[in-house]
Amino acid sequence: MESNDLRKAGLKITLPRVKILEILSNAKPRHMSAEDIYKHLLESHEDIGLATVYRVLTQFEAAGLVVRHHFDGVTAMFELNEGAHHDHLVCLACGRVEEFMDAGIEEKQMAIAAKYDFEIQDHSMILYGRCARCRQLAKNAKEQGRVRR
Numbered sequence: 164m165e166s167n168d169l170r171k172a173g174l175k176i177t178l179p180r181v182k183i184l185e186i187l188s189n190a191k192p193r194h195m196s197a198e199d200i201y202k203h204l205l206e207s208h209e210d211i212g213l214a215t216v217y218r219v220l221t222q223f224e225a226a227g228l229v230v231r232h233h234f235d236g237v238t239a240m241f242e243l244n245e246g247a248h249h250d251h252l253v254c255l256a257c258g259r260v261e262e263f264m265d266a267g268i269e270e271k272q273m274a275i276a277a278k279y280d281f282e283i284q285d286h287s288m289i290l291y292g293r294c295a296r297c298r299q300l301a302k303n304a305k306e307q308g309r310v311r312r
């Protein structure tokens with residue numbers, strides 16, 4: 164996404180909007196909190212405050228440029244709205260969000276809806292747990308505790 168997409172979404176081009184759009188476009192992983200975005204701005208010496216980040220994200224959400232997620236136990240996360248459906252894995256320890264898309268699960272959901280004569284408009288599947296990094300950190304901490312004793 165780029166400045167053109169701002170105009171298409173009916174938003175005037177301003178520096179904060181361009182910068183935040185750029186950060187979200189290059190985000191890896193694709194999901195960021197407002198604080199994550201603010202930290203990136205600080206690192207690139209942009210004089211854009213956290214309140215502005217929140218305001219711009221809310222404008223982007225209203226314009227359909229970004230999707231806001233409220234995952235349990237994690238601050239609101241934002242991602243560019245690229246239209247493709249996907250589901251999420253959320254780490255309860257560090258808040259990291261990964262996405263996945265599984266045709267088998269999607270089909271199964273359709274079958275379940277059909278069985279209950281239910282027309283699906285949307286769904287969200289969120290798997291909560293611990294990422295590999297956090298499990299490793301916990302394991303290391305445990306081992307260190309053992310050595311000390």
Ligand SMILES: [Zn+2]
Binds near residue numbers: 297
């Ligand atoms: Zn984690």
Ligand SMILES: [Zn+2]
Binds near residue numbers: 194
């Ligand atoms: Zn996502």
